[in-house]
Amino acid sequence: MPDASDIVFRATGLTKVYRSGALEVHALRGIDFQARKGEFIVILGPSGSGKSTFLNIVGGLDRASGGQVWFEEHQLTALDEGQLTQYRRDHVGFVFQFYNLVPSLTAHENVQLVTEIARHPMRADEALALVGLQDRANHFPAQLSGGEQQRVAIARAIAKNPEVLLCDEPTGALDSATGIKVLEALTQVNRAVGATTLVITHNAAIRDIADRVIRFADGRIVEETVNTVKKQPSEVAW
Amino acid sequence: MVISPLRRKVLRDLRRLWAQVLAIALVLAAGVATLILGNGAYASLSETRAHYYDENRFADVFADVTRAPRALLGEVAEIEGVLDAEARIVKLGLLDLPGMVEPGSVLFVSLPETGGLNRLYLRQGRLPDPLAAREIVVSDGFAAAHRLGPGDLLPVLMNGQRRDLTITGVALSPEFIYALGPGQMMPDPRRFGVVWAPRSALEAAYDLDGAFSNLVLKLAPGANPDRVIEALDRLTERYGGVGATGRADQISHAFLDAELQALWAMVRVLPPIFLLVAAMLVNMTLSRLITLEREQIGLLKAIGYSSRAVAQHYVEFVLLIAVVGIGIGFAAGAWLGSELAQIYARFFTFPYLVFTRDPQLYGLAAVITLAAAVAGALYAVRSVVKLPPAVAMSPPSPVVYRKRGAWVRRLLNLRQTGVMVARHLMRWPFRTASSTLGVAMAVAILVASLWPFGSIDRMIDVTFFRSERHDAQIVFGTPEPLRAVFAAQDMPGVMVAEPFRQVAATISHRGREKTLAITGRPAEPRLSRVLDAGLRPMPMPQAGLILSEALAKTLQVRPGDQVTVALQEGRRSTVTLRVSALSVGYMGLGAAMEIGALNRLMGEGALISGVNLMIDDARAAEFYAAARTTPKTELIGVTSLMLSRFRATLAENITVMVTVYVVLAGIIAIGVVYNFSRIALSEQGRELASLRVLGFTNREVSGVLFGELATVVLLAQPLGWLIGYGISAAMAASFSSDLYRVPFVVERDVFAIASLVVCAAALVSAWAIRGRINNLDMIEVLKTRE
Incomplete structure (x- = not known):
């Protein structure tokens, strides 16, 4: 049993219902979940299984319909819009499938965008060095490859020294060689920063690099595996 | 009737973009309304006058x-x-x-x-x-x-x-x-x-x-x-x-001419401003729409619609906006026209004065407006024609930004969000410049409509409080001996009496001549004074003549020059006099000399044409009664009554005029700012939503967009002041005639009020767009590629 102070996330009976007219879609049907500090968790599952909804609620982007989510001592399900914004700002780093970089800012500036509003940020150069992009710091997103853009997004996510790093399909838009580089960057920053990392993916091959693997189906967690031996991203067969 | 799918799309686009469409339509409507108002009033007034003159010989x-x-x-x-x-x-x-x-x-x-x-x-x-x-x-x-x-x-x-x-x-x-x-x-x-x-x-x-x-x-x-x-x-x-x-110098005719001239000036200035701004807005909005619908355009072409058909679709969209604008403009123009006709009825007495309903006028306004809207659309539509379907259906190449103006950033100590603002503004310099110009035009219109009040105050101050300081004036039917001053002095309520003599004369200099009254005043006049350029009272010259600046300009004389004075009364002698100095004055043309010197020229003895008086307010009624029954009195002028009438008439019309101009300027400012921000939001919605995800607050995210608006609105202020000042100067010059001169004074509060009104309009637009920023969908933006 892990030490209670070691728990970063705790979700109990989490549900989410989307209503559109008379139609009700149950995206989450009662999720119980815990994540420890520094843990690297891969979330698998088919489209529509609820994994993105789960990540969005945990990340403070969306609200649950029922149940509770705790981040450390904060009950996320009780926070208002402004407090959720503050939560994202102070504690969460996000990485998305389509990078969501600001096209009018260079790589370095995209990272600075976050360090300017963070409480205990690292230096922007440092964050870029962690993902191996110190040489491309002055390029605009349009001048970078997809993999490079995603690594800038990772640098931007970790530059604030977040407690949690949430990645939704970070390799979804990338080919395998590039995807491996991105995963390497993720595992490396997970070690270096010690942030609890949740990675959503379609790609079952990625499971081997995680501490723990969770599988979603039909709004529920249907399987949970703990890896005793973690592989390096470069050892993963794609 | 079957509506083609593209037509249906036009109608749906109009409904979907109704706010932007309305904002553009209103600017077009302002152009139509001012065209109809200006041209219509001009036509009504000049045709009615011509007909009236003709009928009544x-x-x-x-x-x-x-x-x-x-x-x-x-x-x-x-x-x-x-x-x-x-x-x-x-x-x-x-x-x-x-x-x-x-x-x-x-x-x-x-x-x-x-x-x-x-x-x-x-x-x-x-x-x-x-x-x-x-x-x-x-x-x-x-x-x-x-x-x-x-x-x-x-x-x-x-x-x-x-x-x-x-x-x-x-x-x-x-x-x-x-x-x-x-x-x-x-x-x-x-x-x-x-x-x-x-x-x-x-x-x-x-x-x-x-x-x-x-x-x-x-x-x-x-x-x-x-x-x-x-x-x-x-x-x-x-x-x-x-x-x-x-006729040109007949008072009634000359005042009508002055009004016609002012209308003509309005027709040349206002409608072009509105139509130019509207064309810019059409261009901005349509370009963005076409960018957003790039894939649809490719698809339409791929399935066999000709470039021409697709281009026509977008032109129809613009034409419909113009039609909405023209409709509103017709109604507003006709309504303003009837209001103006009522104002005219207060000043001008015609047997009939109906604001024109000439269909040609309305037709012309419609054609000009449609042309302006289509001109604005052409550039954007050209890109539709040129776009090959295969290219259109692949995603657009990413927008290239450049690192420029690092010094601006250091100077302003910009944060990254500030850098975003600056780069986005500089990435579309034409749009930034045209929006700035559009807002500047709103400022300029206000400056040009507000400055005359300061000038009128100056005219009143100089004329009635520094120059013609008498409370009342008695003019005799024929010149009286000097002793009439003493009779006037003895009238009830009179505190000070000061004589004057007026003699009609033709003053000429090198082929230029002007007939007017030379006024003789005491050497050191107290009630009716002549002022120098510094507004200090001038003593009357014993020999020589003081001319008003306007007269000196007409005759092209400078102090020290000799002018020929042909007296038009008495013995009608002709003399040569030296221009000793020039005076400042806004009413009519003036020539002044010492009363004794003028009487010596006339050679009829010490005569006076009338007296200027300072009256005890409490005894004004007694004075009026006495003045009326003084046998030689032909005219009694009362400064305070004239001034209060002047101010009351002005006040009645000021409200109407200022309201109209504030509304017009507001329409431009709102139209430009609203469209600009909708486009900026459409282009950057994804980035702004991403910022929200990263933990930026609503306020900080709005700040990025409002930063752009604020920059445009701020840059527009000095530009607007400058353009407004230029228009005002041209107006002042065109208003001036022999009847009166308009001093060109633009008080600082004119600039301040103009800027305040425009900034308020910008705030209204910002407020209208705020909801859209607050409701940016964070989750949606993460799932889609741009």
Whole structure:
């Protein structure tokens, strides 16, 4: 049993219902979940299984319909819009499938965008060095490859020294060689920063690099595996 | 009827983008409305006037004489180019209405002969019996102000004699469309009226048996008025003629001309501004729409729609916006036109004045507006035609930004969000520049509409509080000996009395000449003063002449130059005088000298034309009564009454005018700012939503967009002030005439108010867009590729 102070996330009976007219879609049907500090968790599952909804609620982007989510001592399900914004700002780093970089800012500036509003940020150069992009710091997103853009997004996510790093399909838009580089960057920053990392993916091959693997189906967690031996991203067969 | 799918798309686009469409349509509507208003008022006023002149045979040349025998009329009619000539008696009288304390005057005019010139338009009752001694017709405005009608009695003082005249009718005349009493600044129908009486009655009252005091001439088509005037002046010289004038110098005609000129200026300035801004907005909005619909355009082309059909689809979208604008503009133009016609009815007396309903005018406004909208669309639509379908269906190449202006960033100590603002603005320099220009135009319109108030204040301050400081003025029918000053001094309530002498003269210099009254004042005048450029009172020169700057400019003389002065009264001597200095003044043209020196030139002894007075307010009523009954009094001017009338009339119209201009400027500012921000939001919605995900607050994210708006609005302020200042300067120059000069003063508060109004309009737009920023969908933006 892990030490209670070691728990970063705790979700109990989490549900989410989307209503559109008379139609009700149950995206989450009662999720119980815990994540420890520094843990690297891969979330698998088919489209529509609820994994993105789960990540969005945990990340403070969306609200649950029922149940509770705790981040450390904060009950996320009780926070208002402004407090959720503050939560994202102070504690969460996000990485998305389509990078969501600001096209009018260079790589370095995209990272600075976050360090300017963070409480205990690292230096922007440092964050870029962690993902191996110190040489491309002055390029605009349009001048970078997809993999490079995603690594800038990772640098931007970790530059604030977040407690949690949430990645939704970070390799979804990338080919395998590039995807491996991105995963390497993720595992490396997970070690270096010690942030609890949740990675959503379609790609079952990625499971081997995680501490723990969770599988979603039909709004529920249907399987949970703990890896005793973690592989390096470069050892993963794609 | 089957509506084609593309047509249906146009209608849906219009509904979806209704707010932007409306914002553009309103700017177009402002252009249409000002086109209709300006052109329509111009046409209505000038055509009505022309028709009225024609119907009532308005004269072409006017001349006053002291007293000329009727036999002279035959000689006048013989002058080459004269079609018709009529001898009249025109004399001032005083009102003596019970219950009216303040002095008022009437202008007696002998009734036009049957088939004669300046015929009356009878509105009520009948014309007087030519043989009846006491029957009269009064002017319409005057009758209305005093609620007089046929059958009422009008007590007046004619040549010092009190008479009760019987009103038989109420009439209008083309000669008094703008009925300005002597010495007045604005028509005041309560204190000034025109009274038409049978010639015989006026002959008797003013001792003019077999004589006349005024001539009006109708010229043959193509006749040269200058030659006729020259010949006429030679004939009337012996009879106290002070120089004939053409229509251009006839007061009523000249004021109408000034109004027409102002309308013409408005037509040339306002509609082009609105149409230019609207074209810019169309271009901006359509370009963005086409960028967003790039894939659809590719698809349409791929499935076989021609480039032309797709281009036509977007042109139709713009044409429909224009149609909405034209519809609103027609309604607004017609409504403003009828309001303006009502304002005109307050100043100008026409038998009828209807705001034009000429379909040609409306058609022209519509065509011009459609053209402006299509011109704005062309550039954007060209890209539709050029886009190959295969390229259109693949995602657009990413927008390339450049690192520039690092110094700006260091200087302003910009954060990254600030850098975003700056780079986005610089990435589309044309759009940024045209939006800035658009907002600047809103500022400029306000500056150009607000500055005259400061100028009018300056005119009033200089004219009434520094220069003409008397409370009242008595003008005698004929010059009186100097001792009349003492008589005036003894009147009840008079505290200070100061004489003046006025002599008509033609001043010439190197072929340029001007006929006006030279005013003689005491050496150190206290009540009626002449001011130098620093607004300090100037002593009257013992020898030499002080000319007003406007007159000096007309004659092209400088201090120290010699001018030829041909006196038009008395012995009519011609002398050469030195211009000793120039004075500042805004009303009319002025020439001044010391009263003694002027009397020496005349050689008729120490005479005065009237007295300027300072009156004890508490005893004003007593003074008015006494002044009225002083036999020699022809006219009593009261500064405070004239000024309050002036201010009241102005106040009535200020509200209407300022409201209209504020609305117009607001429409531009809102239209530009709203469209600009919608486009900026559409382009950056994804980035802004991403910022929200990263933990930026709503306020911080709005700040990025509002930062762009604020930059555009701020940059527009100085530019708008500059453009507005330029337009105002041109207006001031075009308003100035011999009647008055408009000092060009733009107070600082004009700039401040203009900026405040425009910033308020920008805030309204920002407020309208805020909801859209707050509702940015964070989750949606993460799932989609741009």
